[in-house]
Amino acid sequence: xxxxIKSGKIFQNTKAFANSAGKLLSKAGAVGTVLSVxxxxxxxxxxxxxxxxxxxxxxxxxxxxATAFGAPVLLTGIALYGVGRLFFRF
Numbered sequence: 001x002x003x004x005i006k007s008g009k010i011f012q013n014t015k016a017f018a019n020s021a022g023k024l025l026s027k028a029g030a031v032g033t034v035l036s037v038x039x040x041x042x043x044x045x046x047x048x049x050x051x052x053x054x055x056x057x058x059x060x061x062x063x064x065x066a067t068a069f070g071a072p073v074l075l076t077g078i079a080l081y082g083v084g085r086l087f088f089r090f
Contacts (some may be wrong), residue, residue: 065087 040057043049 033060 036056037060040053040060043053058067
């Protein structure tokens with residue numbers, strides 16, 4: 001007995017769902033970052049900051065630095081590994 005739903009249709013529906021979820025989550029990430037920065041600025045201006053504020057700020061800065069500098073280094077490493085594997089067979 002067959003169900004009547006083809007595997008290609010399931011794949012396309014899953015792909016569309018994943019794409020929409022990815023777009024939503026990327027926007028949610030940006031909104032979360034903006035809200036975190038807003039809360040930190042608010043707490044600093046009102047002198048109500050505490051250890052949580054410092055930790056949140058440190059995590060935001062480290063995430064930004066890791067994204068800006070880590071991704072190119074990682075991609076360079078992958079490229080060098082691929083070239084080395086191709087020519088030197090290691």
